[in-house]
Amino acid sequence: MAKRVSTKDKILNAAEALFAEHGFEQTSLRQITADAEVNLASVNYHFGSKKALIQAVMARYLEVLMPALERELIQLAEQPQVSTRAVFDCFRAPLNELREVRKHGPTIFLSLLGYAYADIQGHLRRYTMDHFGDVMQRLLATLHLANPQLSPVDMFWRLHFVLGATVFAQVSGPALREIAAADFGEAIEADQVIDRLIPFLAGGVDALTE
């Protein structure tokens, strides 16, 4: 008794898996529709274009993550003391909530975000900026609470270094985990990468300016 899944959802599920593994540009509609076992034309019928499909895939996660992250940041800002580490820890719970979207939601989303950011010139920059813009502003403000000694422009740059390390670690994650397992005999899960990442990021943001 297989449960009926709509063509639209079949496409979204197949697309997000392929996008997370190979990136947006590297994934063709033919691969997606083959995996989803639907007709090629149904993507354009249901979503209009590949661009719109990409945004729909991202939206499923953003609509869960963004309100949760904003909630955490607002809550943190009410504390008398705010540390850089506490700011980054704000991401933990919202990312974990993505598990409700999908089992490996946190990993998938971060991979997608990585590819979205890597696609510098593309339409995704504007799209993600439109959705991330206000949260980024709040992030900057909260980080400034934690590091009042850093100028806004200093914090701007460090926040983007943080983003860079994060999305890059995630995109390179599978290959790196493979290398690490081979070289150090220590296989870590994808989810644990962020545990290694957060202390690094906090240390970088807190570093003294030169």
Add this chain to the structure above:
Amino acid sequence: MAKRVSTKDKILNAAEALFAEHGFEQTSLRQITADAEVNLASVNYHFGSKKALIQAVMARYLEVLMPALERELIQLAEQPQVSTRAVFDCFRAPLNELREVRKHGPTIFLSLLGYAYADIQGHLRRYTMDHFGDVMQRLLATLHLANPQLSPVDMFWRLHFVLGATVFAQVSGPALREIAAADFGEAIEADQVIDRLIPFLAGGVDALTE
């Protein structure tokens, strides 16, 4: 009296500029040969394939940077004390030497490196790993001198976070500099991004493990 430039060099120059701005996959041979004002087929005639052209573009910089970086790292390892910051400062002189290859050599090279790394699945991963492998080992070893309290696998991950932040900062650099200039009225040069980056990286590597 215009100086004669060989077709091969015209292609290399046009290709590296387009690659650094748009990435490897996003740049077509037709764009390159149009900019270089040479025939489309000359790329395959002189280089054999687009892959080989990409490698030739990278090689011009790698052949200058790698020996210089190795020299610096060897020299540093002879010191009685090695700090993380000192390790990253080892990159400054070798990167600056790329100015002899081209005026904006350091910036161009880091952009190329960013795209090379972003191209996870591609042939460039193997190519760059082949050329970077031993230097990466030396980097790991030198960083371990600076941070004996970190385990090799910890250092492995942090080094890749470093790489991620670096290449991402460079690829996103132009867009970010634009935003920074608009939001903070402060336009910084591409070369200065690395001055902001190095303290961040050193702080991240030196951070306490959780």
Add this chain to the structure above:
DNA sequence: TTTAAATTAAAACGCATGTTTAAAATGTGC
């Protein structure tokens, strides 16, 4: 100057992409 090699040039090839079309099939409300 002649002859052979190296280079440039224009055109086409084969392939993959996103998209559109038009007909067939399915579902839905009366």
Add this chain to the structure above:
DNA sequence: GCACATTTTAAACATGCGTTTTAATTTAAA
């Protein structure tokens, strides 16, 4: 059960890509 809207299907379309081919041209050696 009919009529209409929705969805699925197969095929073709238009475009851009890296590459190859073949001939013309330039260069260099004899």
